[in-house]
Amino acid sequence: MDNQKYLTETKKQFQDKIVIVTGSTQGSGAETARLIASRGAKGITICGRNEEKGNKIKEEIIKIGTKCIYIKADLENLEDCRKIVSETDKTYGTVNSLINSAAFTERGTILSTTPENYEKMFNINTRAPFFLMQDVIKIMIRDKVKGTIAHVLSVAAYSGMPFITAYSASKAALGIMIKNVANSVAGHQIRVNGLNLGWTDTPAEDMIQKKFHNADNDWLKKTEEKVPFKRLNKPIDVARVLAFLCAEESGLMTGSLVDFDQTVVGWHSYSAYETKVLDDSILGE
Numbered sequence: 001m002d003n004q005k006y007l008t009e010t011k012k013q014f015q016d017k018i019v020i021v022t023g024s025t026q027g028s029g030a031e032t033a034r035l036i037a038s039r040g041a042k043g044i045t046i047c048g049r050n051e052e053k054g055n056k057i058k059e060e061i062i063k064i065g066t067k068c069i070y071i072k073a074d075l076e077n078l079e080d081c082r083k084i085v086s087e088t089d090k091t092y093g094t095v096n097s098l099i100n101s102a103a104f105t106e107r108g109t110i111l112s113t114t115p116e117n118y119e120k121m122f123n124i125n126t127r128a129p130f131f132l133m134q135d136v137i138k139i140m141i142r143d144k145v146k147g148t149i150a151h152v153l154s155v156a157a158y159s160g161m162p163f164i165t166a167y168s169a170s171k172a173a174l175g176i177m178i179k180n181v182a183n184s185v186a187g188h189q190i191r192v193n194g195l196n197l198g199w200t201d202t203p204a205e206d207m208i209q210k211k212f213h214n215a216d217n218d219w220l221k222k223t224e225e226k227v228p229f230k231r232l233n234k235p236i237d238v239a240r241v242l243a244f245l246c247a248e249e250s251g252l253m254t255g256s257l258v259d260f261d262q263t264v265v266g267w268h269s270y271s272a273y274e275t276k277v278l279d280d281s282i283l284g285e
Contacts, residue, residue, distance in 0.1 A: 013247045015040035018092040020084060022075065022132065023102030025053040027202035028152070031235035032099055032242050033057060037066035039243065045088040047073040047080075048102075067092075075102050075128035076120055085135035094143045097246045098136045100129050101152040101238075105167045107212045118166045125170035130177060133192070137185055146189040148246040151178060152238070153194045155261050163212075175257050182255030191254040193245045198261025199223075200233040229262045 019036050023029035025048030033046050034057075044066055048054050054070040061068040069091050073080035088095055104124040106117045129151055140147035153171045154160075160168025175194060182192035199205075201220060209215035224231050241260055244250055259265055 010039050013039040013243065013249075014042075014097075016042045017096040018043045018045075018088065018094055019097040019099065019246070020045045020047075020088055020095060020132075020136070021099045021101065022047055022073075022084065022128075023100070023152075024048060025050050025057055025070075027101075027204055028197075028200065028235040028238040028242075029099075029101035030057045032101060032239040033061055033068075034064065035236070035239040035243055036097075036099075036246075037061045037064040037068070039247075041066050043067040043069075043092045045069050045071060045084065045091070047071040047084050049074050076104075076123045078127070078131060081128050081131045082135060085132060085139070089139055094145060095136050095139045096145055096147055098132060098147075098149045099242050099246060100132060100150070101242070102128065103152060103154075103171075105164060105208065107163045108166055109162050110165050113166045121166045121170045122173070125167070126173045126177070129174055133181055137181075137188075137190060140190050141185075141188050147191070148250075149181075149190070149192040150242050150245040151192075151194045152242070153178075153196045153257065155196045155198050155259060155263075155265060157196060157257075158265050178257065179255045186254060191250070191252070193250070193253060193255070194257045195238070195241055195245065196257050196259045196261070197238060198233060198259075198263065199227075200235070200238060201231075202235060205232075227262060233260065233262075 014036050019041050021029055021033040021044060024033045024046035033044055037044055044061055046054060046057055046068060051072050054072065058068045058070040069087065071084050071087055073084050075081055102124065104121055106121060108117055133149060151174060153174055156164055156168040157171040157175050178192050178194045185192065209219050241258065
């Protein structure tokens with residue numbers, strides 16, 4: 001019996017691969033880039049708006065032994081999306097995997113969301129992934145690469161809380177897009193999957209809790225005492241699943257949206273937030 005097929009050499013999981021990771025200057029995106037580098041990637045492109053953070057992550061990845069470029073980019077701008085892919089192709093000559101962990105969230109109900117916030121939400125969460133995929137897939141087909149694409153979505157795509165209406169809709173749209181594109185490119189042996197992420201402990205989440213929910217500095221400790229597994233998702237948890245979706249271990253899996261939360265969609269045994277039901281009071285005086 002050939003026992004070799006049961007062995008996984010994670011240090012070589014992305015050997016000779018070129019990988020783009022968006023939203024990679026902090027949190028889960030940065031951790032994903034580090035993990036992919038530690039698993040043998042030949043070259044990684046990271047991107048984000050904060051140049052100081054981006055260059056710091058770039059140096060960390062280079063120290064691991066992987067080539068890395070940082071591209072200052074805002075995914076609200078279509079030109080920046082194009083630049084991420086074109087600069088990667090120019091630098092490395094191809095693309096094997098795209099991991100899209102960039103996202104934008106803003107509080108807003110069906111009554112309070114402004115046209116500007118709605119447009120920004122869909123530009124970053126839906127339009128950017130579309131055109132990132134478009135350009136990456138063109139390269140994969142050109143080079144006959146059996147590529148992989150993984151997007152970070154949210155369990156909010158099933159419905160979401162009343163104060164993230166546009167965000168929930170933008171992630172739901174991305175979910176349908178993943179399935180459509182996965183079907184479209186299966187003949188080229190390119191796989192496209194998504195991760196419906198639950199509540200995760202990141203710098204962005206800390207900012208959101210304090211900005212929108214008046215959370216104090218120990219909100220995380222208090223929250224983790226309430227949830228079933230006594231901790232929130234951590235960036236390394238997210239990174240490991242995204243690596244799985246882009247590695248050979250996930251086999252022929254494509255068009256799948258993986259729920260990654262500690263509650264079952266459709267039923268919650270705890271309340272994450274003190275949330276009021278939408279009522280007329282939001283309309284003001």
